[in-house]
Structures are given as structure tokens and as C-alpha cells.
Amino acid sequence: MAGLEGYERPRRHTGATAARWSPAVEDEHALKALELFGNPTDAEVPLPSRPESAAIARRLAQVVVLRHWGLSPKLTEDVVLLVSELVGNAVRHTGARVFGLRMERRRGWIRVEVRDPSRGLPCLMPVHEMDLSGRGLFLVDKLSDRWGVDLLPRGKTTWFEMRAADR
Numbered sequence: 001m002a003g004l005e006g007y008e009r010p011r012r013h014t015g016a017t018a019a020r021w022s023p024a025v026e027d028e029h030a031l032k033a034l035e036l037f038g039n040p041t042d043a044e045v046p047l048p049s050r051p052e053s054a055a056i057a058r059r060l061a062q063v064v065v066l067r068h069w070g071l072s073p074k075l076t077e078d079v080v081l082l083v084s085e086l087v088g089n090a091v092r093h094t095g096a097r098v099f100g101l102r103m104e105r106r107r108g109w110i111r112v113e114v115r116d117p118s119r120g121l122p123c124l125m126p127v128h129e130m131d132l133s134g135r136g137l138f139l140v141d142k143l144s145d146r147w148g149v150d151l152l153p154r155g156k157t158t159w160f161e162m163r164a165a166d167r
Contacts (some may be wrong), residue, residue, distance in 0.1 A: 061112065089137070
């Protein structure tokens with residue numbers, strides 16, 4: 001699908017809700033993940049393409065957003081959910097052995113990227129109430145302010161951005 005480099009979908013503000021997640025004030029698992037795998041704000045963190053890597057990515061996102069950046073628990077909850085969805089897609093649909101997680105913050109915004117070696121583009125599908133799967137990009141579309149896919153010479157980066165109040 002040539003020509004979709006830099007493709008992004010603007011957020012349509014709706015009342016989408018997701019399952020609630022509550023960050024612990026002291027999450028030693030998150031701090032341990034940061035120590036073991038590295039900080040995704042310093043450099044891309046490579047993770048093995050296995051289902052259990054979603055938990056690692058969630059913990060890294062939690063510790064970065066809540067502790068390092070000092071942002072709200074609600075924003076942390078949403079970022080953690082969306083990281084889990086992008087990682088799940090990378091693990092399930094790309095056939096990759098490794099994927100990368102990167103996070104950055106700039107004035108008023110945060111950006112999360114998941115890079116994998118597949119050039120297959122994710123597809124936003126219509127979601128119906130009784131669907132048991134296929135809701136990942138639907139949630140990314142509803143909860144993020146912007147998201148998109150950047151094709152790379154070897155793979156792609158799927159990303160989302162969210163507004164974040166500066167303190």
C-alpha cells in the first residue's frame with residue numbers, strides 16, 4: 001500500500017470507554033522492568049515478540065508516564081491500555097522475533113511508538129458490540145488524539161499521540 005507513509009487519523013472525540021486499570025503508587029514490577037529492559041524515553045527498548053512482553057511494555061509505560069513525567073493516573077491508564085493494544089498487534093500479526101518500544105514527551109504532547117519489521121499495515125475495522133477481538137486499533141482511534149503508521153525501509157512504526165498538560 002504505497003503512499004500511506006506518514007498516514008495519520010485525527011481523533012474524533014466520542015465517549016468511548018475502556019476497562020479500568022488503576023496504577024499502584026509503588027509498583028516494584030514497573031521499576032524492575034525499567035531496570036532490566038531500559039528506559040523507552042532514552043532509546044528504543046527491544047522486546048521479544050511474545051505475549052508476556054505486553055506486560056513488560058505496560059509496566060514501562062506506567063513508570064514513565066506516572067513517575068518520570070508525573071502525569072495523571074487517568075492519562076497513565078489510557079497510555080498503558082493503548083501500549084498493550086499496539087504491542088498485542090505487533091506480537092500477533094507481524095511474525096517478528098523482536099519489536100521496539102519508544103516514548104517521548106514534548107510540550108503538551110506524549111508520543112508512543114511500536115516498531116516492528118513487518119511492512120503489513122494495521123487495519124482499523126468496524127467493531128460490533130459482541131466482537132471478542134479486533135478492538136485494538138478501535139481503542140487507539142478513540143482514546144488517542146492522533147495515531148498513524150510510518151513505513152520504514154525495513155518494517156513500520158505504529159504510533160499514537162495524546163495531549164498532556166504541562167506542569
